[in-house]
Amino acid sequence: MxxxxxxxxxxxxxxxxxxxxxxxxxxxxxxxxxxxxxxxxxxxxxxxxxxxxxxxxDSTARKLRTRRTMTVLVVAPRLTNPVFAEILRGVDDELTQSGYGIIIGNLDNRREREARYVDLALSRQVDGVLLLTGYIPADGTRDMREGGLPIVALCAAIEDDAIPSVVVQDREASRRAVEYLAELGHRRFGYISGTPGSIIEHERFRGFCEGIAAAGFRQDEIVRWEGPFVFATGVAAAESFLAMKDRPTGIFAACDESAIGFIKRVRAERIRVPQDVSVIGFDGIEFADYTEPTLTTFRQPLHELGCVGADVLMKLIRGEMTAGDWNVRLPLTLLERDTTGPVLHKDYTSLRRSAM
Amino acid sequence: MxxxxxxxxxxxxxxxxxxxxxxxxxxxxxxxxxxxxxxxxxxxxxxxxxxxxxxxxDSTARKLRTRRTMTVLVVAPRLTNPVFAEILRGVDDELTQSGYGIIIGNLDNRREREARYVDLALSRQVDGVLLLTGYIPADGTRDMREGGLPIVALCAAIEDDAIPSVVVQDREASRRAVEYLAELGHRRFGYISGTPGSIIEHERFRGFCEGIAAAGFRQDEIVRWEGPFVFATGVAAAESFLAMKDRPTGIFAACDESAIGFIKRVRAERIRVPQDVSVIGFDGIEFADYTEPTLTTFRQPLHELGCVGADVLMKLIRGEMTAGDWNVRLPLTLLERDTTGPVLHKDYTSLRRSAM
DNA sequence: TCGATTTTTGTAATCGATTACATCTTGAGA
DNA sequence: TCTCAAGATGTAATCGATTACAAAAATCGA
The missing domain is CATH 1.10.260.40 (lambda repressor-like DNA-binding domains)
Incomplete structure (x- = not known):
């Protein structure tokens, strides 16, 4: 009433x-x-x-009869991360052209929320799903696939070969990061992780390790700090770093935010970047252009990622292609900027001590 | 087939x-x-x-019969702006409890996209609308209202008294910003605007002007730089600032991003913040905690804004309240940090010259 | 045990569009 | 003018659930 x-x-x-x-x-x-x-x-x-x-x-009545919702679900791990916002723009631009709408599934870093979106997809509220998350469990995706729903994985290839994916070359870039630091003369390395358990993190760390091996260093010489893809992870890593005696000089962060958090924290202790420690990030978010010093990082083709992913999904929905035989891997660009530089001293900690 | x-x-x-x-x-x-x-x-x-x-x-069939979609539309001007992402989190948290889903309408700063979402709402794909945008035209909202759709305006009171709104005290805070700068001894002020035409911008500028008047200064002594709510606006403002002879010393930016862009640019020219110029932002985005120096700004209760807005919308949908007699105005918190400080010299430009 | 009342279950109409199929127009060619 | 195919339009079934109303079953008190 x-x-x-x-x-x-x-x-x-x-x-x-x-x-x-x-x-x-x-x-x-x-x-x-x-x-x-x-x-x-x-x-x-x-x-x-x-x-x-x-x-x-009335679009509901129309949907019931045509069995088409003209809507796709985009599941993202966290919206406040600009990476996803940017990808979403690409997706939106592409889908709009086909007259499709978007429902956003925001996990907000809480995996247990996945179930909700699997249900949503399975109750035929959408014609397809775009997975920006790297850790939807094989279970959920399997359910959706068996439910007959077109799915495309962005950001990370799900452990499920039947799902097409459009991803960036995380591993190659991470390997290149180490190579770059090594070229600058670094010998002791640190790695700031991303969300443990996520496939993206897994890939980036793997690339990092490959780089370490390729440069001829021993795996046990690296330091690894764990935490989700947020600023605070970098800050925590910095705390640990500051407490160390034999500090690494080349740091690779699995995302820009933690790189920025790290830099902010160590600079507060008068450690200079890049003179005392070099930091290289990952993602190339817009913020990274405005930090001081400007962050050296890998620029992801985020908008393109979104467009291509949406395009593949459209093809799947229209039946113009079969799942499983479609994979795209986009390259990244290394932005050489101001948080990385050659090693100046073998042991700057002693230098600092004398300066104090 | x-x-x-x-x-x-x-x-x-x-x-x-x-x-x-x-x-x-x-x-x-x-x-x-x-x-x-x-x-x-x-x-x-x-x-x-x-x-x-x-x-x-099949949720579509259910929707047709029950005439309830259990979905609301959230229209945001731009997703890459962390302010909206954060509000969205609040909305999501609240709506989830009532079993409602979210469709995101991303204008991506292109006003012409509004029509699409008005259509979407009017074709009964959603039970209600949350407007995070400050400039949906009276037309669109009127259509929706006359179409019988519950609407709540967040971020800015639409020029339409029949729509309930949940907003922050933009004007009061902006006035306080000037007061704060004046207390620090500033006499020449600059204002970096937000998206022209948006109600938020309008309110913030109005508050700024009120502050100028209250502090006993003349309106024509202020400098105003225009542009959307993005980093680049601050950079452009800085370019203009740098070219001035008689520069203002107290800058108020209508959003953190332009404040940050401004600071980054002027520091590149060896202008010191806050010794040479004080900057105060607006929003309190997380990134502002990590800039150098840490940005002085007003923290918006973003999550709360989203929660309260969603709650009001739920009440409207459930018919537990009438539109028009509901307005909430949440207060902001001034974070006094490192980009503002007392005026050191009356004319630092001459100082800089002699130092060079 | 019986009837009255309450509870549980079933039948069929309904939501508002789309669309298969039937029917009616139209126009070209003989 | 008539025939026939092609084109335009109408009738009614359909999509898959919910729900008003009816009917049946269970419960209760006398």
Whole structure:
């Protein structure tokens, strides 16, 4: 009753328009969805009736009949991370062209929320799913796949070969990061991780280790700090770093935010970047252009990632391709900026001591 | 036909479950949506059939019949702005409790996209709308309101008294910003605007002007730089600032991002913050905690804003309140940090010259 | 045990569009 | 003018759930 009030102003159905135009509902429907199927004269008559009545089709009824929702679900681990916001822009730009809408599933870093979105997808509220998260469990994705839902994984290839993926070359870039630091003369390395358990983190760490090996260093010489993809992880890493005696001089962070957190914290203790410690980030978020010093990092083609991912999903939905035989791996760009530099002293800690 | 393939694996309808359990569809429906209305024995029977068949109700059909979509539309001007991401978290947290889902309408700073979301709302795809944007035209909101849709405005009171709003005290805070700068001894002020035409910008500038007047300064003594709520606006303002002869010493930016852009740019020219110029931002985004120096700014209660806004919308949808007689204005907190300080010299430009 | 009442379950209408199929127009060609 | 195919339009079934109403079953008191 109270709800009724909200819908009381306009309640025009297709039948009303049909009556107004003196035609059948079928004709009205055709005018609105199959242009060219009706005679010009009738068409105009109907359009006039639509205009006059202010009729807007009920999309729910349409969806029920056509079995198409014209909506896709995008599951992201966290919205406040600019990386996802940027990818989302790409997705949005692409989907809009096909007339599709987006429902955002924000996990907010809480994995237990996944179930909700699996349900949502399985109850046929969407025509497809775009996974920006790296750790949806094989279970959920399997359910969706078996439910017959097109899925595309962005950001990280899910451990499920039947799902097409569009990802960046995380591993290659991470390897390159070490190589770059080594070229600058660094010999002791630190790694600030991303969300433990996420595939992205896994890939980046793996690339880092490969780089260490390739540069001829021993695995046990590296320091690894764990934490999610947030500023605080970098701060915590810095605390640990500051307490060390034999500090690494080349730090690779699995995301820009933790790199920035790290730098902020160590600079507060008068440690200079890059003279005392070099830091290289990952992602290339816009913030990284405005930190001081400007962060050296890998720029992800985020917008492109979103566009390509959405495009693949559209093809899947339209049945223009089969799942499983489609994988894209986009390259990253190393932005050489001001938080990395050559090693100046073998042991700057002793230098600092004398300076104090 | 190709579409069919995607739905071929599971096609279990409520009738199938009913047959399997040896009851009518009505009973199955009741078990699933009106617990306690069926006998325990029947209930178990049905649940077993549901479990065995893997039945998941078709939400579209349910929506059509119940006339409730259990979804709300949230229109945001731009997703990459962390302010909106944070508000969205609050909205999400609140709506989830009521079992509601979210469709995000991202304008991406392009006003012409509004029409799309007005259509979406009017075609009954959502039960309500949350407006995070400050500039949806009166037209669109009027259409929605007349279409009988509950709407709540966040971030800025729309020029439409019939719409409830939950906002922060933009004007008061902006006035306080000037007061604060004046207390520090500043006499020449600069204002970096937000997106022209947005109500938020309008309010903040108005507060700024009120502050100027209250502190006893003349309106024509202030400098105003225009641009959207992005980093680049601050950078552009800095360029202009650097080219000035008689520079202001107290700068108020309508958002943190432009404040940060400004600071980054002027520091590149060896202008010291806050010794040479004080800057105060607005929003209190997380990144502002990590800039160097740490930004002085107003912290918005973003999460709370989202929660309260969602709560009001829920009440509207449930008919527990009437539109128009509900307005909330949340206070902001001034974070006194390191980009503001007392005026050191009347004319630092001459000082700099002699130092060079 | 019986009837009245309450509880549980079933039947069928309904939500508002789309669309298969049937029917009616139209226009070209004979 | 008539025939026939092509094109336009109408009728009614359909999508898959919910729910008003009816009917049946269970419960209770006398």
């Amino acid at each position: 109270s709800r009724k009030r909200w819908h009381s102003v306009k309640e025009i159905r297709i039948a009303d328009v049909a009556r107004l135009a003196g035609v059948s509902t079928a004709t009205v429907s055709r005018v609105l969805s199959e242009p060219g199927k009706v005679r010009q004269k009738t068409h105009d008559l109907v359009m006039e009736a639509v205009r006059r009545s202010g009729y807007i089709p | 190709s579409r069919k393939r995607w739905h071929s694996v599971k096609e279990i309808r409520i009738a199938d479950v009913a047959r399997l359990a040896g009851v009518s569809t009505a009973t199955v429906s009741r078990v699933l949506s009106e617990p306690g209305k069926v006998r325990q024995k029947t209930h178990d029977l049905v649940m077993e059939a549901v479990r065995r068949s893997g039945y998941i109700p």
